[in-house]
Amino acid sequence: MLTPQARGPLSDRVLAAMRDGATAHLVQVPEAEVAEDAQLTLWALYEQHYRGFDDVPAALEWDPHLIAVRRHLEEDFERILRDRTPPAPHAEPFAETFFxxxxxHDGPSVAAHVQRAATSEQVRELLRHRSIYHLKESDHTTWAIPRLSDPxxxxxxxxxxxxxxxxxxDRLHAHLFALGLEASGLRREYGSYVDDAPVEILEQNNAMSLFGLNRRLRAASLGFLAAFEATSSTPSRRMAQGLDRLGFPTAMIDYYLEHVxxxxxxEQLAVRTICGVLLQEEPDLLEDVYFGAWTSMDLEDRYAERMLQEWAA
Amino acid sequence: MNRPERTDHPDVILCPDGPMLLRGDHVVQDEDGQQHRTSRPVSAVCRCGESMIPPWCDGTHKVLSQHCRR
Structure with missing residues (x-):
């Protein structure tokens, strides 16, 4: 993957520094003019810790100037996400309260639109957006693993x-999505469509990386996972039905059926054996579990609101 | 941190208002006598009777329990 198109003065400066390796001048960077300028910059800085860019030297993964820019952006982003989050419920037992x-939570549903009314072109746009995450599906949770107790x-x-x-x-979920993209006539290469991704998609991906890459946010990472899994089976069935209605290839439908x-x-594992056990060990992490869970649902709502509005226009 | 030396790791977990989780390889026979082999580290067997992918859970029990709560 090559570095994406800049979306403002900040991403322009940072992406150029990543490509040419001259990062020392990043001690002073322009402020992002719009949210997507900051989010794209943060996304590119996080991507250094996944598979990275073909036009950025691999040695820059831990470049202190780039890390400093990332820290600044992720502190802002975490503050925004926390400000959006309502207080956590404290009722027992945890699993039933969480479910x-x-x-x-009543939010707009992209999957319901796909099931009943979306056009093929709308679904292809959705798949391009989803590819940013699904082609590295679950990797953000893997970041959290070394930060956890044995159980x-x-x-x-x-x-x-x-x-x-x-x-x-051939059963790896990201690979199933790649096969579905290819069968649907879309590009399956990792990161192909980042230039098409709206700010809401960048925020979703950045929240996952923020939680996964910061040990202190491990509970938010697992709460995000639990909410993500617990809001997946039924929408995945709706997606499969919509794809079938529109005549999409079996490989794409199979990806969603697998997720049903x-x-x-x-969802049972994430809530009961993962978050439930985490909270038995460290009850003080309850707020962060719900911080992650809320963020998962809220960012999907924001994406759904945007796309349903665009598609209705 | 208060952590027990041994952690519970049962082969079968009955989830309240939810599926039965099965750890490991099993063959599940459904009501019609059809046999279904598990293919995951953990599988969820439907207990509400409303799943569209029996014998496996598809989360439909959550819709039922939500109706009961309202």
Whole structure:
């Protein structure tokens, strides 16, 4: 993947420095003029810790000037996300309270639109946007694993092993999505469509990386996971039905059908054996579990609101 | 941190108002006598009877329990 198109003065300056390796002047960077300028810059800085860019020297992964810019941007972003988050429910037992919290959340649904009314072109746009995450699906949770106690670590691995195809690359979820993209006539190469991604998609991806890459936010990472899994089975079925209605290829439909079944397992694991056990060990992390959970649902709502509005126009 | 030396790791977990989780490899026989082999580290077997992908859970129980709560 090559570095994306800049979306303002900040991303322009930082992306240029990443490409030419001259980062020392980044001690003074322009302020982002718009949110997507900051979000794209943060996304590119996080990407250094995944598979990176072909036009950026690999040695820059831990460049202190780039890390300093990232810290500045992620502090701002975390503050924004926390300001959006309502207080956590404290009722016991945790699992039932958490599932009720998810069920009571009423947001707009892209999947319901795909199921009933979306055009093929709208779905292709959606798949391009989703590809930013789905082509590195679950990797952000893997960041959290070394930061966890033995029982929680083992529980996360039980879930992640399934995400990664139980050792079979042809069952790895990100690979299933790549096959679906290819069959649908879309580009399957990692990061192909980042220039098409609206700010809401960049925020979703950045929140996952923020939580995964900061040890102090491990509970938010696992709360995000739990809410993500707990809001996946039914929308995945709707996606599969919509794709079938529009005549999309089997490989794309299969990706979503796999998630109907897998995520009905994963939501139980994420809530009960992962977050539940984490909170038995460290009850003070409850607020952060819900911070992650809220962020997961809220960022999807923001994306859905934007796209449903655009598609209705 | 208060952590027990041994952590519970049962083969079968009955989730309140939810599925039965099965750890490991099993063959599940459904009501019609059809056999289904598990394919995941953990599988979720439907207990509400409303799943569209029986014998596996698809999360439909959550819709049922939400209706009960309202």
């Amino acid at each position: 009720a919290y998810i069920a009571d 929680v670590k083992a529980a996360v691995m039980e879930l992640q092993f399934d995400e990664y195809g139980c050792g079979d690359p 079944e897998a995520d009905a397992v994963h």
